[in-house]
Amino acid sequence: MNQLAVIYWSGTGNTEAMAQAVAEGARSAGADVKLLSADMASASDFESCDKFALGCPAMGDEVLEDSVFEPLYLSMLPMLCGKPAVLFGSYGWGDGQWMRDWKQRAESDGLILCADPLIVNEAPDEAALANCRSLGAALAEH
Numbered sequence: 001m002n003q004l005a006v007i008y009w010s011g012t013g014n015t016e017a018m019a020q021a022v023a024e025g026a027r028s029a030g031a032d033v034k035l036l037s038a039d040m041a042s043a044s045d046f047e048s049c050d051k052f053a054l055g056c057p058a059m060g061d062e063v064l065e066d067s068v069f070e071p072l073y074l075s076m077l078p079m080l081c082g083k084p085a086v087l088f089g090s091y092g093w094g095d096g097q098w099m100r101d102w103k104q105r106a107e108s109d110g111l112i113l114c115a116d117p118l119i120v121n122e123a124p125d126e127a128a129l130a131n132c133r134s135l136g137a138a139l140a141e142h
């Protein structure tokens, strides 16, 4: 136990850059971090983890990416329930509705969200990356 998982899906690299910064912040706060793209992961990869940072951009029409991330998220729900978690992701032309919906859903799925979700318009700049590092540190210290 005592591993922190950073799990993300990213089509064009924006959420991936956020994920790397979240992992960096968590590591600098002392966490043992497992950073994995959803394409390369299955729920069993995270059995040793007890904290979760989940990243997915706004896709479709204000929803999570539905072919890889959504199925992984659903398969992980039994292990996510009751665990500290944070949500993050990048968006484009919308206003963040996908994340408001995901937050509400995650809370009703039983995740313990220990910080407000972090959203970034398109590619994260230096200030956004600093916020990602702080989010990772907040989860590690929770």
Ligand SMILES: Cc1cc2nc3c(=O)[nH]c(=O)nc-3n(C[C@H](O)[C@H](O)[C@H](O)COP(=O)(O)O)c2cc1C
Pocket (backbone or CB within 6 Å): 009, 010, 011, 012, 013, 014, 015, 016, 057, 058, 059, 060, 061, 062, 063, 090, 091, 092, 093, 094, 095, 096, 121, 122, 123
């Ligand atoms: C198929 C597709 C659907 C998208 N749907 C939305 C959307 O509903 N709302 C929004 O704000 N941005 C939407 N976007 C924009 C992406 O969320 C945005 O470009 C984001 O930075 C992509 O992150 P990534 O580089 O991690 O893939 C969509 C992009 C694509 C390619």
